[in-house]
Amino acid sequence: MQDRYGRNGTDRLNRFLLIVALVWFVLSRVGVARSSIPPVLLVAVTYYRLFSRNIAKRYQENVMYCQVADRVKAKFGINSTHRIYRCPSCGQRIRVPRGKGRIEIRCPKCNAAFIKRS
Numbered sequence: 564m565q566d567r568y569g570r571n572g573t574d575r576l577n578r579f580l581l582i583v584a585l586v587w588f589v590l591s592r593v594g595v596a597r598s599s600i601p602p603v604l605l606v607a608v609t610y611y612r613l614f615s616r617n618i619a620k621r622y623q624e625n626v627m628y629c630q631v632a633d634r635v636k637a638k639f640g641i642n643s644t645h646r647i648y649r650c651p652s653c654g655q656r657i658r659v660p661r662g663k664g665r666i667e668i669r670c671p672k673c674n675a676a677f678i679k680r681s
């Protein structure tokens with residue numbers, strides 16, 4: 564755990580914080596978000612975590628983040644191995660494996676077929 568953290572320098576939580584900071588910063592630039600202070604604080608937190616010597620604590624934070632993030636992803640049907648599509652004719656949710664290119668999906672409920680990228 565120490566090795567992986569030390570070598571990569573960053574973890575999923577830090578990447579997430581940086582993406583949020585970047586998006587927020589851009590939004591503040593185009594006038595959507597009022598303040599550009601929160602993204603600066605987020606970057607500060609990211610750097611603090613990056614250089615922190617308390618690796619066990621940072622690792623725990625990352626594990627907590629991953630659990631929450633995976634739960635949120637599962638809720639929205641975002642998954643690394645499968646994708647959820649909705650049948651265009653009856654609305655049935657259909658789970659298909661990812662990475663198969665353009666595939667014809669046949670709805671198990673109403674038998675309608677539609678083509679999607681998986």
Ligand SMILES: [Zn+2]
Nearest residue numbers: 650653670673
């Ligand atoms: Zn259907």
